[in-house]
Amino acid sequence: MRRTGFSAYRGTLALSVAAMALAGTTAAAQTGAGAADAGAGTGAGSGDAIIVTARKQAETLFEVPIAVSAFNSASIQDKMAQDITDLAEFTPGFQIQEAFGRDGDRPVMRGASNILFSDGKVGIFLDGAPYFGDFSSLDLANIERVEVIKGPQSAVFGRGTLSGAINVVLRRPTSEFEGRIAGTIGNFDRREISASLSGPITGGIGFQVGAKLFDIDGQWRNAAVAGERLGDQSTRQYTAGLFLDPTEDLSASVRWLHQKDDDGHFAIGLQQSGANNCYLATRSYYCGVVQPMNSFGINTDRLVRPGLYRNADRFIGDISWDIGGSGYEASFQAGYSDLVEVIGVDQTYDPRGFYFLPQAMCGQSFYALPNQDCRKSSFEATTGTRRKTQTYEGRLSSPVTDPFRWRVGMFHSIDKQRGMRDYLELNEVGPELLDDTRRVRNLAFFGGIDFDVTSELTIGAELRHQIDKVRNVTPTYRVGDVFDAAYLATVTLPNPNQTVGVAATRSATFKATLPRITINWKPQPDLSFYAQYSQGNSPGGFNKVTAPEPIYDEEKLINYEIGMKTAKFGFDYLNVSAFWQDYKNQVLTNTYVANNVVDSYSVNIGRTRIRGVELEGQLPLVGRILKLQFTYTFLDAEIRKGVEPERALQLLGTACKTGTAINLDRPGCREAASIAGNRPPLVAKHTGTVGLRFEHEAANGWTVFSGADLIYRSSYFAQTLNLARSGNSTKLNLQLGVSDERGLRISVYGRNVLGDETPVGILRYLDFPAARTPTGDYARAFGITPARKPEYGLTVSKSF
Template sequence: MSIRKNMLFIGTALGAMAWSGAAVAEEPAGSPAGAAEAGVEELSGAEAEGQGAQAEGDATPESASEPADSSRKLGVVVVTANKREQNLNEVGVTAAVIGGPSLEQQNLTSLDQIATRLPSLSFAKAPNGTPVYTLRGVGFYETSIGAYPSVSIYTDEIPLPFPVMSTHTAFDLERVEVLKGPQGTLFGQNATGGAINFIAAKPSDEFEAGVTATYGRFEQRELSGYVSGPIADGLQFRVAGRAELADGWQKSSSRPGDTNGEVENYMGRAQLAFEPSDSLRFLFNLNGWAEKGETQSGQYIAQQFQNENIGVPYMLPVGAFRDPAILATPFAADNARASDWSLSSNLLGPGKVPFVDNEMFQASLRADFDVGTIGTITSLTGYTEFDQRQGNDTDGMALNALDVPLTLGDIESFFQEIRFANDPANPIRLVVGANYSTDKVSQDVTIDYANSSATLGFGSLFGFPLSLTTVSNSQDMSSYAFFGNVEYDVNDKVTLKGGLRYTKSENDTTICQSDPEGPAYPFGNVLKFFGTLYSGDAFVPYSPGECVSINVDSESPANTAVDYLAYGETGAYINSLDEDNVSWKLGADYRFNGDVLLYANVSKGYKTGSFPTITGSTLNQYVPARQESVLAYEGGIKATSLGGALQVNLAGFYYDYTDKQLRTKLNDPTFGQLDVLRNIPESSVKGVEVEVTARPVEDLVVNAAYTYLDAKVDRFIGTNAGGDPGIDFSGTEIPYTPENQFVISGNYTPSLTSSLNLLAGVTVSYQSDTIATLGGNINPTTVNATSVSCVYCIDGYTLVDAQLGVEASDGRWRAFIWGKNIGDEYYWSNVVSGYDTVARFAGNPRTFGVTLSYTF
């Protein structure tokens, strides 16, 4: 552990040492390429990347007619959508690319901030901070750290198999690639929505260094830097680091002057590139991050009464067991900073509940061996660790209505891939390979609900006031796959494409729900209460940590849930998932007059099944959701006009989903409504994307992108968030899928003098309304909200960001002021319910600051 911490701090320190550097190696920021970097290369990647070189063997595409002013011509962007570098405008895939200088200028330091620049990519923050990414309406909302996503994430093609690992990966990057639509044949079964690839800046042949410092609102202090260059002939290095510090931005509604949300993050990366011969290359990468500060707390917006017809504590009239302190707590104001949090818990005693102490470490090795002129064999090896220790205040109150004071987690992942790609100049381009991965995940989540109706109800009715629950989930996952992809140039106009992948996966899981206090419970002896409700045995004590979920089917209480325990007995849930599938893709590209590319693709992709990490009084709540599949159809056009100064792209798609995995509700006979992971039998997504990038004059680049989504459940009957059963959700919107999203951006960098350029940029992003839970557009009958008309709705919002400053024409230095959410728009990305409360998780308020950067 200490080695990883030292690596992170050393990386940051060495990056700051760039002040002592010498030579300049970057593209001058005032050049056409440098100017283009500040824009978003959406769909076509229409603007040049300063460090993104054209793939070897690919010719820079020339327009049929040169522009009147060649300096207006948009540049070339390279992507690795087919696991080889290609010019994005020459392949029939839909992708978005943001360059490293754009990330720096717009101060985008995380994937959730990047998502605001990319229509069709949506971000939601789970109550415990786990990021959830939805791409084109395809995502997987799960709060546990050990759930595979539907949008897979990579660093230089090395997987970050779980979203929580990506939290602080966006630093010292060459670019970020977002590949849209199922990517199952080349990127695996958990890429039904798409794949996101962070491309790190690589070691350089000549010495170069740089440092960037930022100061902003809420005492935001950031320092990043890098040093890169040769060590010996054929051996180069790059070391980069970043530190982020800030004071709390949330304000307590019950304790004036108390704040929450302190930031303390450290990131580091060290790389060695070794080329012992012209045909053999190695890249070794050590990277990681640590976050210390405080987790965001919720905003209490509504009371969530349990359904009076469901659950043991609710046999008396609604409200009989409500804590007066909850009823007296006012709802949060419509302000991003308004919140509250607990200063103690029944588990840890006095101490602020929101805190974080998480770490991630990754080591990877890439080896490329050229087999003469035939092609290249590539080996990718990666090992990743993640350690979690944090607390979260979910209810947004100074009470313990629903807090998670302690979450402990651990992940160890190993990945190995070997593949062969032939010469990219060949009219038949092949990629074939195999990979193997293992993931060991353990997570212990302790929930404190001492002020909830569950505690009061059980205490009043049975003398058994439950207040703490720990859910432990231990998973041992493995998979292997064989894949192949082919592109065949029939002639200079037509390319046919196809891909196939076979995947076999296993997941052995043990889930245990327990009371961590056992007989030491302050209200008296804790008794083995749950099982006696069904077995009829006498109450008996049990030990702390003993698994207490009942072997009962909560939806058919006369039946058992598992066959290794007697009816009504308590114990752990033990099960395995053993699945396999075949993903495939077929497509064709047609080039017309050298300036227009038409493409059509059809593909089948899969996401592996998953076990939930939830509180479950009965064992059948832990039954996994089996693998989901999607049949995707997509067609589009990429057109270059005005001699390369204008790029227009249009794509339409239709996804036919089977067994989509979705969090819904279940009416538990003991506690009332609780979470459960379900397969939605049938659902679908239809959509259109359009993007226009133009350079009307040499120094101005304008980009506009729009996404329309129609994501619906086609067939499912279940329970809503208020415990209302038998709801027909046919035609209901899929959560976290706004119907309309657009981004408009402009970057203007004219020369002020022979050595100085203006730096001006603005971005306006919008997303329309969506919902946070299935059927969330209609308030459940059990909700009491005086100031919120739609409790589980996520209202649409518009964000405006801007930058203004100056930069040296040779790219040596840059100074600018920036602002995010300039209009101080109040918006939120998620709404969650507890036993008695509903809370929002708001986006950041207006922030602003100044950034200085210098390269040597």
């Protein structure tokens, strides 16, 4: 896709109008005109304005004794949030790095680092049903609210919620017809339209339908392929639901969500080893703030299918029965998802053509491998996976008005993921291996109680016992069953009968009993305090059989927390929480080379202590006309016990090697490899936002509004070595618009208008063409993912 001249003009116009938004906000602070609040503050932490289901029961945000940031549809619109990644910027304790476009989510909740995958750390749910797979492209156009629940949620939500959970609550129909249509145009040829409609069909039966179409051109030119841009994105999302309420005591629904993403290759550049500036005499590294990338070269023309293709269908069905109107409720929920994902990546991150085998020798002498295609680099890979998931949950609970309340239930899920043969290739080192087929069965029993000791004091306890059975099957295939005879005739030593891979089956069972205990004290209607003890876990699993560590153990996180929520002292809302966490067997990833293929594997690094403070609030400055919104997080995360073999190489060189392998058992090497005292990767010590919201009634039912958000994130380290880091980031978003009492809303916006260039991702990598280091290893390099450029646009919506 190519940016037109009109697009460039439109971007310039939007820049001018966005600048006016900030001027309008400042002028509003000076004029002090009075008007009614349109609800810009009904987002994160807005007291009892939002009902949440953070404990899978309806409670006000003020009442729930947990740190929750909730964003309703109005707040999401106000913050110009397109996806959960945008909301993370306004959520204390929550960070997301998007190093690989809209694939490979890396959420970091309260300092629990995540390098290459999200399963097991922060779970995402649709109406309480587990959502498996990457969530960065999940659209928020037609949802009711998003609840970001911080701290271990394993006692309630189960598997994959070690450090937090995100519950996306879908919109339900009311007794009246309601709808909304919205459209956005912006620079980089951003084109977006969404629509939703809901209402009654007949007595006791309602419906909901919605759709969103989204496209944006890539922001970066690809120097390796003429006329191509990197980073373009496209999404088609459709939703539909049928809702049954035959009696006052019985309700049921079934919902369908279809999503198709079709993205080009993400922008990433390789900071080559020539930039390394430390440990040059052993294994060189880069120390300091990494260099921003100004040019990018990705060999997309050599990929079967460059970029990301994702096609998913998800179904959720539930039924709830208030037994005979007694207040005792029985409910059942089932979920099913079918996800196909194809990812094509030039893993050189560089316009240079990387080959493991010298091209002059490829196909000759001892490089004459069966079914070897010398024209194809093993770095140019396209992989396909299919993932099918079933979840079932049944619950029984007592009346919510009783002073002693209880709930019990059972959960079962089957999650199966397998590699797809369609995208296997032959390359310089022969046929590609087919990814393992992984199946995880989870069975859990849970329960909880709440007891009102007095009208002001409530004590609660929750417990979940879960059993995870993980099974990995390493498949094999016959070359002639995948590649046709005509193609095989063009490669070296064609052998259709070659069997690729070594069959293996591995299985393991992980059991955990996970508690949470809460105390909630509300001395006044607008003031509450809470204390909490909770545990979270992430079950272990298997790496590929070729990895240095074939298995990794489960992670465990223990959390101690206190907090306060209030609407006193002039604040609309003020939420403060402090926590201390003991993080055991933290899992991170590293790279390795096996059979002339580079890959990553998961490894337990040791033990981490995390302390932090979170703050969010809203303060009226001029009545209901001008308001200040703010968030702040302080995270003191420190690895207390752990080793990083590369550290031993840097300090002692070949003295820590036996042959080509690192040997930490050699004298002084294990001590040299210690990373105790370092900060976990991707964890910024300080994050925060400051925002101004102005809203004033004009003539004839029109309202003028504007907003400005300053978003700050301090530097984070790329890896546990704490050498290469991102640098501090400061972004400014602006918005200016008008709305009327009939549901029309028109706004212009600017995102990152200051042009902050701090990288959004840093990948510790290898510079394969470069000379080996003095230790005999590949030289280190770093894949740098750039920040998105300034974006401007116009949005028009109509609600009815």
